[in-house]
Amino acid sequence: MDKHWGTWGRRSAGLGLVAVAAALLGGAALAQDGYPNPARQLRIVVPFTAGGSSDVQGRMLADRLGRLWGQPVVVENKPGAGGHLGGKYVVDQPADGYTLMVGSIGLHAAYGVYSKLTYNPGKDLRVVTVLAEMPHVVVAAPALPAKNLSELTALAKGQPNSVHFGSAGVGSSVHMMGELYKLQSGAPIVHVPYRGSSAALNDLLGGQIQLMFENPPTVLAHIKGGKLKGLAVTGKGRLAALPDVPTAAESGMKDYVATSWTTVAVSSKVPEAVVKKLSEDIRKVVNTPEFRKGLEEQGMSAVANTLPEADAFVAREKQRWDHVIAEGRISAN
Incomplete structure (x- = not known):
């Protein structure tokens, strides 16, 4: 019996090695020769409503990747649950590299606010690269004194509790920036979550809420047009697009320095060769002068880091925002 078991075990081990080698070779061939296949539809899922910063970046990326690959890349908005409806959707799609996602702080670093998610973003999503980062703008309705x-x-x-700030949902970057301000200032402002930034912005413009901690692309035109007023930016320096809006440090909050960031992510089950191909091509696109200029015009800075750099970056940010979640006792459930 032991003899038979040993023979079977050796055969199984051999078959297992052959299977692993075949999978690796197949993945490499897929990336080098068959990916992206012009006959397949490529999609970029934006897990927030149209019109927000993630949507702007997703459409910029779809356009440039489409040019590089010589085939259309479509954008699909799937908002809800602070981006996690879109995140779960991506995880549930075939792990072939044809469904990408624009990720965010909420999806990769602040998902601790959700105790009942039906997937594990840290394990089920793979960050291909950190696309861009940007400070936020503390923006108020003109009537706020x-x-x-x-x-x-x-x-x-x-x-107390008279100032209400809107966000794209619990755990979104727009929410977390407001919570960081609350934690550092001690100001008792009230969070009002929305399904996306666009909905919150509409209520800010309509006077139903008084405040947002929003991404620059969403509010630049409204500030310049006088419909909203910028109180501060959360970066280390002023924004070139908003030179008259001071930094938080200039406004007396020297430690209130934070940026939000976006990623390109896929299911963690996507073959490594495809992930590497995506990383290389996306970084190639983002590092073009045209794309970097487009980001800068929206108040964003290109990052386009490597796979190991992206992993390390996200790990540091998760540790930071986990602290804010714990201190603020933030929960979506």
């Missing part, structure tokens, strides 16, 4: 962060904090403390 505050011109800067100091006045905002004083107003909120003097009238």
Whole structure:
């Protein structure tokens, strides 16, 4: 019996090695010769509503990748649950590299706010590259009697729970920037989650809420047009697109320095060869002068890091935002 078991075991091990080698070779062939296949539809899922920063970047990327690959790349918006409806959708698609996603802080670093997710973003999604990062703009309705962060904090403390800020959903970058401000300033402002930034912005413009901690592309035109006012930006320096809006540090909050970021992600089951092909081609696109200029015009900076660099970046950011979630006792359930 032992003899038979040993023979079977050796045969099984041999077959297993052959299978692994075949899978690796197949993945390499897929990336080098058959991917992307012009006969297959390539999709970029944006897990937020149309019109927001992630949507802008997704459509820029789809256009440039389509040019590089010589085939159309479509964008699909699948908002809800702070981006996790879209995240789960991507995980559930065939792991062939034809369904990409524009990820965010909420999907990769702040998913701890959800205790009942039906998937594990940290394990089920693979970050191909960090696409771009940007500071946020603390933006207010014109009627709010505050011109800067100091006045905002004083107003909120003097009238607790009277200032409401909107976000793209619990755990979204727009939400987390507001929670970081609350934690550092002690200002008792009230969070109002929406299905996406566009819906929150509509209520900000309509006066139903007073404040947002929004990505620059979404609010630049409204600030320049006088429909909203910028109180501060959360980066280390002022935005070239908003030179008159001070940094948070200039407004008296020296530690309120944070950026949000976007990724390109796929299911973690996508073959490694395809992931590497995607990483190389996306980085090639993002590092073109045309794409970098397009990002800069929207208040964003290109990142386009390698696979190991992206993994390390996301790990650091998750540790940071996990701390904010714990201190703020933030939960979506």
